[in-house]
Amino acid sequence: MADGKKMVEAITSMEDDFAKWYTDVCKKADLVDYSSVKGCMVIRPYGYAIWELIQRQMDDRFKALGHENVYMPLFIPESLLQKEKDHVEGFAPEVAWVTHGGNDPLPERLCVRPTSETLFCEHYANIVHSYRDLPKLYNQWCNVVRWEKTTRPFLRSREFLWQEGHTVHATAQEAIEETERMLNVYADFCRDVLNMPVIKGRKTESDKFAGAEATYAIEALMHDGKALQAGTSHYFGDGFARAFNMTFTDKENKLQYVHQTSWGTTTRLIGAVIMSHGDNDGLVLPPKIAPVQVVVLPIAAHKPGVIEKALEVTDRLKAKFRVKCDTSENSAGWKFAEYEMKGVPLRLELGPKDIQNNSCVIVRRDNRQKYVVSLDELETEISRLLDELGQALYDRAAQNIENRTYRCTSIDEIKQALAEHGDGFVKAMWCGSEECEDKVKELTGVGSRCIPFDQEDISDKCVCCGKKAWKMVVWGNAY
């Protein structure tokens, strides 16, 4: 156990320093590495395998709803970016500019896409002519670049991977429905695949996407009580359509502007998973995105027949699960610590006695509970344990939200709740004015996260000015 212990001790505990714990896990679980490219990350095989599982399962959900994947250019000419006023104001300060191709200066600067609205608009203007061409439901998986000052792996980096959906519709109604539909796809995905509960809501005016009429978001809560925006869905109305002249002739042969949406999720979902489920021994992975769902460890592997049996069981399980057998000469203790660090949901131990009894020991990563399982019932039991583990992750995360949700009716109550219990979701009423929104932030430190769809009737007065409340807002510190 010496090796294993040593390895685990090398992680900072999350109670001591949550930020350090996070980067320790990212590094020690082999998710990322740094490079000489400041602010960009190397996503290592284990981290990328998680992303591939997220991609595959999310992409299936998009396609089931009729979305098609495309690929737009990496670059956006400066003049194209400038076509929609709010959009360029929001993004121009944080883009990377290409000025030279080889040895020649370019006639016009190109920015590396921070998002691709402008390119999609130009393309849609090209290909949409009639109501028969609508809706267009496109999505793109790609890299984008935003020149952030401070960066952290997965959470905020100068380059990140994401998907961006861009759709155009004949009517505002259809576009609004699409905006909401995709927000629900994200929320369901977080629940079913990442075992992560989220709050669905609308962003306040001051927090909208650059160029959007309305921005919706899902907000998750991390172990440390900070919120993390896990996905956004925007309704654009016909703002971009007017700027880019995206028109179509309707059934009455009249020229109309299209109505538009965009929606995105990024590699930051991996950061959300780490900070939602991880513990002081490392990662804890939801079974549906675990590159290895079961690690098979031969115990007393030098005894005759043990390794052979472990490999046989592994082969058998591969038909149904993502399984790995570690037959290396590392100690059992080292292996325990290693696969705990990597968040492998189930550890299957198989020693001479187990083999004699036609059974094995299975240990759950999340709560270390041990199960003696007959080899005859292995597939059924593993399926059951993976499901239970996923549900337990969800329940614990939901409990964390419950424990850290503070319903407040005054600025003082907010201050007190945060001081006593630490960061969390503050639920408080709001009159709707930007002035009060700013003042809450100024006085308590927490900003508005969203106006949740699930409203509660906490009070009839704005928590800040005391005037008539418009909506309940969820406030919090955020990543």
Place this chain on the structure above:
Amino acid sequence: MADGKKMVEAITSMEDDFAKWYTDVCKKADLVDYSSVKGCMVIRPYGYAIWELIQRQMDDRFKALGHENVYMPLFIPESLLQKEKDHVEGFAPEVAWVTHGGNDPLPERLCVRPTSETLFCEHYANIVHSYRDLPKLYNQWCNVVRWEKTTRPFLRSREFLWQEGHTVHATAQEAIEETERMLNVYADFCRDVLNMPVIKGRKTESDKFAGAEATYAIEALMHDGKALQAGTSHYFGDGFARAFNMTFTDKENKLQYVHQTSWGTTTRLIGAVIMSHGDNDGLVLPPKIAPVQVVVLPIAAHKPGVIEKALEVTDRLKAKFRVKCDTSENSAGWKFAEYEMKGVPLRLELGPKDIQNNSCVIVRRDNRQKYVVSLDELETEISRLLDELGQALYDRAAQNIENRTYRCTSIDEIKQALAEHGDGFVKAMWCGSEECEDKVKELTGVGSRCIPFDQEDISDKCVCCGKKAWKMVVWGNAY
């Protein structure tokens, strides 16, 4: 049929203008669109679906051999690019340079990756320490940028999508084996998935990848007799390892340099498929990469029960094939032309009489052959027809190579063969000197494509200088 005819007539015939035919197909089959980003392409849903099918099947082959996917940064600092002398000389003239982040000039220029050797080297230097860490078999699917002067969709564009494998090994022998293994993976993939025969060989010294010890390639032949390099695999020896200090301690505890490979294929494979199999009615897609393998067309769709039956058959076939049913009000003629243009391998026609007879008519895209098939045997027959079509595409492409391969023993013979029969693969002996290589190009117009693994004994004299021959070279014009 009027609509359909009109549509087909809109393509230039390949005999009239092959280049125009190619771009017509790219546009009319909805594969790509242009944008205001010069030299970059928009890959539309139908084109991207082909790329996804290529990706998925190639990725499976990589993973089956133990390769893992990773993601490296998009940018390379100028100083990192400069570490390997030959490499920077080869690439610096054609990279895009980022000079500003937001409003601030960068302390050091960053190039947008034209290829990622330097980033992989830096990462491997970081993570490889002992022989136990070897081999590392990494691959990356991403976009790269090369500032080309003249561009064509898929064949040569300033940004393209590709995969780049990068591996490090303990010995030269292992690395050489990997280089050859991956070339074979590419060749087998071209044969089995793209139904495209290729010649495997080694590039001459003057044609090597910047920084490589040896470059191997697969060369395909297009309809017009021009060669297309469809994939490359490089052996680096320890050149980069010395430049980037990539060392490991071997079993005897001695410090050694790693030995390295890289290999890549790109979206240009789609261009190769178009020009290998397409005809004057449009695309002809290999069944394994066809987004729609069977299009079901109801005939006399207004008659009762026809559309219902077509949808029922479609649903049933979806379990085994990629199928689409077109119930739109477009004429049958328009639909025939549309799905021929898009290269859908099989068209299934279902009308009232067919339904009465419990049968349907299936038409093969490649040769228009018609088959009356019982609905009871649909799955078996479709499987068989798809296989036969794939084999026929391969056979025709192989026949094209056979017809356009000219074995020559003198410069005059080369000139004559090209003048008489047009472009093709010229097989001729070579002494091994760069001087003769250049002179053949100068005198005949065709450059060396590769030194094929399958050598033929055409003569014992160099086709150029008449001195002792070293190897047979395949020469040709290339995309």
